[in-house]
C-alpha cells in the first residue's frame with residue numbers, strides 16, 4: 001500500500017475505505033472485508049451513524065490499532081469549541097478507541113461562522129495528543145485562508161468532492177501550494193456516469209482493468225488520497241487492485257479533459273444543514 005506523508009510528518013495510506021450510507025448493522029461486515037483485503041484506512045463520520053459498527057470491525061479484525069488509520073468528522077450541529085471537544089469524546093466512545101488518526105470538520109457551514117472556533121478545538125485535541133492529525137472537508141480556498149490567518153496549525157488535508165466530471169483543478173492547485181493533500185470523496189462519482197464514460201471505458205479495456213480502477217488510478221497518479229465506498233465484496237477487492245498498472249500521460253490528459261464542473265453534492269457555501 002502506498003502511503004503519503006502528511007504535512008505534520010505522519011504517514012497515511014493513499015487508498016482508504018469510505019462508509020457513508022452504510023448502515024451500522026451492515027458496516028461491520030464491509031469494514032471487515034476491506035481490512036481482510038488489505039485496506040488500512042477507514043473514513044467514517046458522526047453523521048453516518050455507523051461509528052459503533054466500524055469500531056466493532058476494527059476490534060474483531062485483530063489487527064493492531066496502530067496499524068489502522070482511522071478518520072472521523074465533527075458534524076455541523078456540534079460546531080463550536082466546547083461542543084466539538086464533547087463530540088470528539090462521544091465519537092471515541094462509539095468507535096471503541098482512545099484516539100483517531102484524523103479528525104475533520106465535516107462542512108464549513110459559513111452561515112453560522114463557527115468553523116474557526118471548531119478548528120481551534122481540533123488544534124487543542126492535536127496539541128493534547130489525542131488525535132494524530134487534523135483537517136477539514138469541503139473547504140473552499142477562502143475558508144482555508146481564514147484558518148491560515150486565525151489559527152496556528154495547518155490542516156493536513158481537505159476532503160472534497162472530486163472525480164473526473166468534477167476535477168477541482170483550482171482547489172487542488174491551491175491546496176498543493178499550501179502543502180495540504182486533497183482527499184477525494186465520491187471518487188467514483190458514486191458509481192454513476194463517469195464509470196459509463198466512453199473514454200474511461202476505452203482506457204479500461206486497453207489495460208484489462210475496470211472503469212472504476214482506471215478512475216482510482218487517475219486520482220492516485222495526481223497524488224490525491226481516495227476513499228472509495230462499497231458494500232459489495234467483489235468491488236471492495238476490485239477497488240484495492242489498482243497498483244499493478246500505470247496510466248500514460250496521454251490517458252491522464254484524456255481523463256483530465258472530461259471535467260464538466262458537475263458536482264453531485266451541494267456547494268459548500270450552501271450546505272448549512274445541522
Ligand code: NDP
Nearest residue numbers: 018019020185186187188189190191212228229230231232
Ligand atoms: P463513491 O464514489 O465511493 O461511490 C460509491 C458507490 O459506487 C456505491 O454505490 C458503490 O456501490 C459503487 N461502487 C463502488 N465500487 C464500484 C465499482 N468498482 N464499480 C462500480 N460501482 C462501484 O461514493 P461515496 O459518496 O460513498 O464517497 C466515498 C466516501 O467519501 C464515502 O463513503 C465517505 O466516507 C466519504 N464522503 C465524504 C463526504 C464529506 O462531505 N466529507 C461526502 C460524501 C462522501 P456498492 O456499495 O453497492 O458496491
